[in-house]
Each structure stands twice: as C-alpha cells, then as structure tokens.
Amino acid sequence: MPSYAYRCRGCGDTFELSRPMAEASAPATCPQGHEDTVKLLTTFGTVSRGGSGAPVAPPAASGGGCCGGGCCG
Template sequence: MPRYDYRCRACGSTFELSRPMAEATAPATCPDGHDDTVKLLSTVAVTGGAAAPPTSGGCCGGGCCG
C-alpha cells in the first residue's frame, strides 16, 4: 500500500499515512487532530540488492552507447 507524506499547517508536524491509491487525494487529519494539512511531494526510495547487470549493449543494456 502506498505511503503519503503530509504536513499540518496548524502545528507544523509532518506525518505519513498508508492508504490505497484510490484515497490518495482524500483529506488527511494530523495525529494531533488538526484538519488543515497539505500533502507533500515525495520522492521514491528504492532499496534492495544490487541491480542486475545489463545483458547486452554495454553500460545501458540497449545499444545506445555504440
């Protein structure tokens, strides 16, 4: 389930909510009960093992490097 970051305009705290994508635009209430919140623009963090090496085509695997 995606996580969305919010900031409360009333108290300034930031918080995270996990909710279905269908509810991505629904209003959020901060943990302190304030309704004046704004959804923050998030970056995606990818974690895990090393990337698989390219199968062909040099550094990018597609042949665009010559």
C-alpha cells in the same frame, strides 16, 4: 499500500499515512487532530542488484534537433 507524506499547517508536524491509491486525494487529519493539512511531494530511488552500482548514462541521442537531423539548420 503506498504511503503519503503530509504536513499540518496548524502545528507544523510532518506525518505519513498508508492508504489505498483510490484515497490518495482524500483529506488527512494530523495526529494532533488538526484538519488543515497538505500532501507533500515525495521522491524515492531504486537500487539494482545486478550491476556495478555505477549510474547508467542515458543512451546517446542520434541525429539532432526536432526531426532527427539534417533538416534543421
């Protein structure tokens, strides 16, 4: 079940709730009982267990521009 981070506008507390994705946009009440909360944008990273740990560069683009090269001056 995913966790969602929220911040209370009333007391400034930041908290997390685990809830089904179907309830992701449902209102959340802070642990202090305040109902004026906002959902925060969170990010996460992943770690691969088979490589050297070095970041992988995106593949080099071939051609150029909007149509794959040649036609754009």
